[in-house]
Amino acid sequence: MVQASLIDGRAIAAGLRQRVAEAAARLRQSHHVTAGLAAVLVGDDPASQVYVRSKARACTEAGIASFEHRPPADAGLAAILALVDRLNRDDRVDAILVQLPLPAGVDARQVIAAIDPAKDVDGFHPVNVGRLWRGEPGLVPCTPQGILLLLRSVHQDLAGAEAVVLGRSQIVGRPTAALLLAADCTVTLVHSKTRDAAAVSRRADILVAAAGRPAMVGPDWIRPGATVIDVGINRIALADGRRRLVGDVDFDAVHAIAGAITPVPGGVGPITIACLLRNTLMAACRRRGLPDPVQPAA
Ligand code: NAP
Numbered sequence: 001m002v003q004a005s006l007i008d009g010r011a012i013a014a015g016l017r018q019r020v021a022e023a024a025a026r027l028r029q030s031h032h033v034t035a036g037l038a039a040v041l042v043g044d045d046p047a048s049q050v051y052v053r054s055k056a057r058a059c060t061e062a063g064i065a066s067f068e069h070r071p072p073a074d075a076g077l078a079a080i081l082a083l084v085d086r087l088n089r090d091d092r093v094d095a096i097l098v099q100l101p102l103p104a105g106v107d108a109r110q111v112i113a114a115i116d117p118a119k120d121v122d123g124f125h126p127v128n129v130g131r132l133w134r135g136e137p138g139l140v141p142c143t144p145q146g147i148l149l150l151l152r153s154v155h156q157d158l159a160g161a162e163a164v165v166l167g168r169s170q171i172v173g174r175p176t177a178a179l180l181l182a183a184d185c186t187v188t189l190v191h192s193k194t195r196d197a198a199a200v201s202r203r204a205d206i207l208v209a210a211a212g213r214p215a216m217v218g219p220d221w222i223r224p225g226a227t228v229i230d231v232g233i234n235r236i237a238l239a240d241g242r243r244r245l246v247g248d249v250d251f252d253a254v255h256a257i258a259g260a261i262t263p264v265p266g267g268v269g270p271i272t273i274a275c276l277l278r279n280t281l282m283a284a285c286r287r288r289g290l291p292d293p294v295q296p297a298a
Contacts, residue, residue, distance in 0.1 A: 004228070004258040007150050013270035016149070016294070017062060020277045023293035024063040027284065035284035036065035037095045037121065037276075038087045042080060042106065043073030048099045055097070055276060062277045067093065073103045080106060081114050088116040094284035095121035097276070100171075118287055121279045124171065132178045139279050144176040146271030147208055147229050148183065154227050154260045155206075159184035164201050166190045166217070166248065167210035172231055176208055197221075209248035217249040225259040231268045 027033050037059050041052045052068065059066035069083055080102075087093050096119045102108045112120075117127040123141040131138030151158060163185035167173035173189060180187045185206065190197045201207055201221040209217050210231035222228065232248030247264030255261055262268055278294050285293050 004255050004261040005154075007153060007227075007229070007260050007262045007267060009146075009150060009262055009267040009270045012149060012153055013146075013274040016271070016274040017058070017277060019294050020064075020274070020281055021062040023281055027281070027290075027293065028063065031288070031290065033284060033288065034063070034065050034092075035094050035281050036067060036092045037097060037280045038067040038069065038090070038093045040069045040071070040080070040083060040087075040096070040098045042071050042075060042099070043103045045101070048101075052099055055273060058273050058277055059280070064277060064280055065092065077106050077110060080111055084111060084114045088114075088119060093119065094287060095119055095280040097121050119283055121276060121283060122171075123175065123279070129170075129175070132175060135182055139283060140179070141171060141175045142275035142279060143172050143231065143268060143272045144179050145275040145279075146268055147176050147231065148179045149271055149275070150229055150262060150268065151206060151227065158206070161185045161205040162188075162203050163206040163208070164188045164190060164204035165208045165210065166197065166201065167212070167231075169210065172210040173208075176210070180206070180208075211248050213248055214246050215248070215250040217254060219250070219253045219257045222254055222257050224257050228254055228258045228261040229268065230262050230264050232264065233269065 024035055027035060039052045039055060041048055056066040056068060071079060087096050096115050098111055100108055112124045113126060115125055117125045120128050120139050123139040128138040132140055163180040165173050165177050168189045168191045177187050177189050188200060190200055194200060198221045202223050204223060204226055206227050208229045212232055214234040214236050228249055230247035230249040234246050235243050236246055238244055245265055281293050
């Protein structure tokens with residue numbers, strides 16, 4: 001049996017990070033501007049701390065300034081909004097990232113809505129969501145943007161492809177559907193109320209799995225030869241007590257039938273961080289009326 005080719009997210013991300021670093025250096029030399037990303041981490045959630053640390057490291061490697069703000073878990077909405085307001089007005093800050101989830105009792109929607117849309121590096125502000133669906137330039141969420149870059153490494157032209165997205169969250173499923181639609185795919189969103197998700201998924205030339213359910217997608221969900229992007233990051237406990245990271249796709253079984261597939265880890269994760277750097281640089285340029293620094297757009 002022919003096995004799927006592996007979509008190497010690490011290699012594709014390394015190429016993008018290199019291009020971002022070169023563009024950041026050009027921005028410094030030509031315009032004396034160092035792009036800056038501010039991360040706001042409320043409380044001490046261990047997984048969020050790891051994410052924010054790795055994003056800060058990636059910024060440093062790309063020549064982007066990073067600023068970290070860590071209000072305590074009980075800081076309260078008013079203090080967080082005041083911090084966001086300060087960052088909106090700080091000219092060293094081109095991009096603001098509020099690490100989710102926020103502690104219980106803090107309304108993430110209010111915090112996101114307070115970010116200047118021009119600095120909304122995650123692309124979650126309603127203005128950027130609207131621009132994405134209208135096909136207007138804005139800041140596009142990083143994971144969906146990365147998913148499209150991975151798909152374009154396999155498919156030169158996505159027009160007319162049947163694309164199925166498992167999951168309809170604001171941060172992955174919906175924006176990914178918007179980008180696939182903009183690329184002229186025929187798009188179906190599958191969610192927890194979908195009747196026979198496996199049968200719908202079997203129609204897909206392109207399947208994006210973002211349900212947060214370990215190994216939910218088996219070979220009976222796959223049209224032979226389909227391209228499968230596994231967004232899931234699930235930590236499962238093994239029999240010996242150790243923990244392992246798995247995606248939403250049963251990798252070994254699906255690998256035997258798909259045309260191309262992303263691994264977990266090493267697929268969507270690395271390209272997401274590369275797109276965060278790219279968005280930061282893009283925000284820095286757009287705020288100053290300069291052309292977009294890193295092509296191609298997703
Ligand atoms: P989420 O907000 O929990 O959304 C999950 C979506 O999947 C929901 O729309 C839900 O449907 C749907 N769903 C859940 N169980 C289902 C089932 N059995 N059948 C069909 N649909 C089902 O999750 P998320 O934030 O989008 O994240 C999804 C996964 O991607 C997680 O594992 C997350 O860790 C991972 N992730 C990875 C990256 C990365 O950089 N690699 C970035 C972000 C997220 P309903 O809407 O009906 O509830």
